[in-house]
Amino acid sequence: MFKPGLKTAFCLTLFSTAVQADPSVSVSGNVVASPCTVDTGTVNKTVELGTLQRRDLQTAGEGGEWQDFDLLLTNCPAGTATVTALLSGTVDTQDATAWKNSGSSTNMALRIASRDHNTTWAPGSSLRQSVSISTRSASFPLSARMFTPQGSATAGTFQSVMNVDFTWQ
Numbered sequence: 001m002f003k004p005g006l007k008t009a010f011c012l013t014l015f016s017t018a019v020q021a022d023p024s025v026s027v028s029g030n031v032v033a034s035p036c037t038v039d040t041g042t043v044n045k046t047v048e049l050g051t052l053q054r055r056d057l058q059t060a061g062e063g064g065e066w067q068d069f070d071l072l073l074t075n076c077p078a079g080t081a082t083v084t085a086l087l088s089g090t091v092d093t094q095d096a097t098a099w100k101n102s103g104s105s106t107n108m109a110l111r112i113a114s115r116d117h118n119t120t121w122a123p124g125s126s127l128r129q130s131v132s133i134s135t136r137s138a139s140f141p142l143s144a145r146m147f148t149p150q151g152s153a154t155a156g157t158f159q160s161v162m163n164v165d166f167t168w169q
Contacts, residue, residue: 034077034079034080034168035077035168036073036074036075036076036077036080036083036131036136036137036138036166036168037073037074037075037076038072038073038166039072039073039074041072042070042071042072042073045069045071047067047069047144048067049064049067049144049145049146049158050064050065050067052064052146054153054154054155057107057108057147057148057151057152057153058148058151058152058153059148059151060148060149060150060151061147061148061149061151062147062148062151063111063145063146063147063148064145064146064147065145066113066117066143066144066145067143067144067145068115068141068142068143069142069143069144070139070140070141070142071085071139071140071142071164072137072138072139072140073131073137073138073139073166074135074136074137075136075137076131076136076137076138076168077136078136080131080168080169081130081131081169082128082129082130082131082138082168082169083128083129083131083138083166083167083168083169084126084127084128084166084167084168084169085126085127085128085129085140085164085165085166086124086125086126086164086165086166086167087112087121087122087123087124087125087126087127087162087163087164088123088124088162088163088164088165089123089160089161089162089163090102090123090160090161091122091123092109092110092149094107094109094149094150095109095149096122097111097120097122098110098111098122098147098149099112099123099160099161099162100160101146101158101159101160102159102160102161103156103157103158103159103160104156104157105153105154105155105156105157105158106153106154106156107148107149107150107151107152107153107154108146108147108148108153108158109146109147109148109149109160110144110145110146110160110162111144111145111146111147112142112143112144112162113142113143113144113145114141114142114143115141115142115143117143121142123162127140146158146160
C-alpha cells in the first residue's frame with residue numbers, strides 16, 4: 001500500500017553479455033622476380049624503314065624491305081627465367097594484324113614479324129623469351145616494314161608507334 005510521504009525505492013539490475021567474435025586476419029602479397037634492365041638502345045627505339053616509291057605500292061601487300069631490330073633486356077637477376085613482351089598500339093583500319101600509319105601517306109601500315117618473317121605479330125600479341133643464364137639477358141629479334149594492305153598508296157610521310165610492355169618471371 002502506498003502512503004503519502006513514504007518513499008519507495010526501485011532496484012534495477014542490468015545484465016550484459018559480451019559477444020566475442022573469433023578474430024580473423026587476412027594477409028596477402030605477391031612474390032615477383034626482380035626486374036631486368038631495358039637496354040638503352042631499346043628504350044624509345046627508332047627503326048628506319050627507308051623511302052619507297054608510290055608506284056611500287058599499288059597492289060595489296062606490296063611494301064618495303066624488312067628492317068631487323070632487337071628488343072634487348074640485360075642484367076636479369078638470378079632466378080628470372082623468362083621475359084614476356086606485350087605489343088600494343090593503334091590497329092590499322094584496313095588490316096587488324098598491322099599498326100596504323102599516323103603519317104600523311106594513305107593506305108600504308110606497319111608490319112612486325114619474327115626475324116625469319118614466318119610469324120607476323122599484331123597489336124595485342126605476346127612474345128616470350130627465355131633469359132640466358134650465362135649473359136643474364138633476353139633478346140627479341142624482330143623485323144619491321146611498311147606495306148600497303150589494300151594497294152593504291154599515296155605519297156607522304158610514314159610514322160607508326162608500337163608500344164612494348166615487359167613482364168619478368
